[in-house]
Amino acid sequence: MFNAKNAEGQSFEMVWDGQIYDLDLWVIPKGSKNKEAALDFVAFSTATEQLAAQASWISYGPARASSEARIGTFHSDDSINMAVHMPTAAGNFKNALQNDFEFWADNADQLNERFNAWLSK
Amino acid sequence: MADSQTAPLEPITAADGTPLKKKLAQALFRSRVRAVSLVVPLFAFVMASFVIPIFALMWQGVYNDRFSSHMPNLTEQLTMWDGLTEPNEIMYGALVADLTTARANRTIGRVATRVNQEYPGTRSLFTSTARKAKKLKPPFKESVIKTNKKWDNIEVWQAMKITSQDLTPGFYATALDGRYTVDQGFVRQDENRQIYVKLFWRTMLISATVMGLCLLLGYPVAYLLATLPLRTSNLLMIMVLLPFWTSLLVRTTAWIAILQSQGVINDLMVYIGITADDARFSLIYNMTGTIIAMTHILLPFMILPLYSVMKTIPPSYMRAARSLGATPTMAFIKVYMPQTIPGIGAGGLLVFILAIGYYITPALVGGQDGQLISNMIAYHMQKSLNWSLAAALGGILLAGVLVLYWAYDKVIGIDNMKLG
Numbered sequence: 001m002f003n004a005k006n007a008e009g010q011s012f013e014m015v016w017d018g019q020i021y022d023l024d025l026w027v028i029p030k031g032s033k034n035k036e037a038a039l040d041f042v043a044f045s046t047a048t049e050q051l052a053a054q055a056s057w058i059s060y061g062p063a064r065a066s067s068e069a070r071i072g073t074f075h076s077d078d079s080i081n082m083a084v085h086m087p088t089a090a091g092n093f094k095n096a097l098q099n100d101f102e103f104w105a106d107n108a109d110q111l112n113e114r115f116n117a118w119l120s121k
Numbered sequence: 122m123a124d125s126q127t128a129p130l131e132p133i134t135a136a137d138g139t140p141l142k143k144k145l146a147q148a149l150f151r152s153r154v155r156a157v158s159l160v161v162p163l164f165a166f167v168m169a170s171f172v173i174p175i176f177a178l179m180w181q182g183v184y185n186d187r188f189s190s191h192m193p194n195l196t197e198q199l200t201m202w203d204g205l206t207e208p209n210e211i212m213y214g215a216l217v218a219d220l221t222t223a224r225a226n227r228t229i230g231r232v233a234t235r236v237n238q239e240y241p242g243t244r245s246l247f248t249s250t251a252r253k254a255k256k257l258k259p260p261f262k263e264s265v266i267k268t269n270k271k272w273d274n275i276e277v278w279q280a281m282k283i284t285s286q287d288l289t290p291g292f293y294a295t296a297l298d299g300r301y302t303v304d305q306g307f308v309r310q311d312e313n314r315q316i317y318v319k320l321f322w323r324t325m326l327i328s329a330t331v332m333g334l335c336l337l338l339g340y341p342v343a344y345l346l347a348t349l350p351l352r353t354s355n356l357l358m359i360m361v362l363l364p365f366w367t368s369l370l371v372r373t374t375a376w377i378a379i380l381q382s383q384g385v386i387n388d389l390m391v392y393i394g395i396t397a398d399d400a401r402f403s404l405i406y407n408m409t410g411t412i413i414a415m416t417h418i419l420l421p422f423m424i425l426p427l428y429s430v431m432k433t434i435p436p437s438y439m440r441a442a443r444s445l446g447a448t449p450t451m452a453f454i455k456v457y458m459p460q461t462i463p464g465i466g467a468g469g470l471l472v473f474i475l476a477i478g479y480y481i482t483p484a485l486v487g488g489q490d491g492q493l494i495s496n497m498i499a500y501h502m503q504k505s506l507n508w509s510l511a512a513a514l515g516g517i518l519l520a521g522v523l524v525l526y527w528a529y530d531k532v533i534g535i536d537n538m539k540l541g
Contacts, residue, residue: 109241109505
């Protein structure tokens with residue numbers, strides 16, 4: 001969406017109100033041979049500086065609040081300030097809801113059924 | 122073969138000395154074996170790929186041992202429980218023991234999914250308590266409820282009692298918009314959750330409409346095919362068969378191109394001025410789209426049986442009726458039409474049974490109110506993975522078709538059907 005709006009100039013507007021966000025995670029398999037190197041990488045990639053740098057490539061919000069202040073401009077276009085396009089930007093994050101796996105594990109079937117019943121009305 | 126120049130009282134023997142009767146029986150047996158062995162591959166194929174899977178799946182609609190096979194101790198306790206009194210300490214102890222083994226065997230997910238089908242919102246209750254089960258200390262009733270107070274809810278236990286019964290009417294109850302409960306038996310589902318019964322009726326209605334339209338459109342075509350001179354009728358036949366040979370998917374997507382709101386028909390209507398640009402007809406992604414596309418796709422199944430029957434009706438009958446004073450309409454209705462009934466029956470039954478299980482076309486052009494029960498069955502097979510419910514829905518559909526078949530046999534007679 002960010003790309004369509006800013007790089008391709010489509011007339012889209014993001015509505016951040018009520019956004020549902022999800023966290024991405026790193027996992028190290030049990031018994032991994034390179035556990036130390038993996039831990040180093042996780043520490044590196046989730047550091048303030050790296051998360052802020054990631055934001056200049058794609059409009060994914062950094063998981064650290066400390067990254068927010070360091071977000072720069074879009075990698076190919078200096079005129080775009082990425083900070084305002086972050087889902088985690090102060091103004092965008094007011095009414096955000098975290099995706100709850102446990103809720104969906106418990107209720108997905110039932111809600112899908114109700115949704116289908118509602119659709120077929 | 123027979124060399125029978127022997128004394129009349131002795132049995133007639135073949136060239137190698139065996140009695141002719143025995144020889145003949147052997148030869149007949151061999152030919153019978155040969156005939157049967159030609160059929161065996163097909164028979165085995167049909168059994169393995171059709172009959173056995175159907176019954177295996179139908180069986181799943183009433184039999185589900187997910188719970189009892191992974192929770193044996195609790196199942197034993199639940200069988201003894203009356204379903205109404207407060208669950209006791211022994212039951213909680215059995216629960217903890219079974220949760221611990223189920224967690225160790227990694228089968229807890231299956232148990233949780235099964236109970237969640239019966240009582241939504243309990244999946245994480247099972248998985249999270251199972252994680253802690255190993256460390257729980259007696260008295261178990263207290264410690265289990267301490268992990269999650271949902272365990273104090275008798276409805277959870279009632280749901281477990283129902284799922285612990287391998288042979289269950291629960292899935293058929295769900296397929297009929299109801300619920301099977303311990304204390305009240307079959308209970309109707311809330312108004313806003315009822316869906317399947319309505320879909321069954323809609324499936325029947327759409328199938329009947331498609332059948333009627335096919336008959337209406339196919340009858341004149343079949344009549345032309347049977348009565349026109351060979352040159353013209355051959356050309357007509359090709360026009361019937363060409364779409365029949367085209368892929369189903371191609372024909373369905375072609376209808377999307379024709380019927381959509383920016384499609385051929387709507388553009389034409391706007392151009393001619395029949396409708397305004399902002400009030401285009403919605404011809405697709407609803408019931409109309411399903412009916413139009415299905416009628417087109419199933420039309421050859423109506424035309425071909427009709428044609429094969431009409432072809433055998435001698436034209437002299439009509440001429441005889443005319444010469445005896447009947448008007449053309451009268452002759453057609455009284456003499457010609459009754460003779461085409463086997464074809465109408467065969468085509469109608471064929472189209473109706475095909476339509477009742479139709480899946481791809483409604484899935485593509487059905488939108489909201491053009492979905493059939495088969496789409497719901499596919500949903501439960503592929504998405505929700507509730508195969509038992511899919512089997513129950515399929516079982517009801519199969520029963521419906523068999524009832525219609527029986528009714529057809531009573532009214533018209535199945536011997537009267539002619540497919541070609």
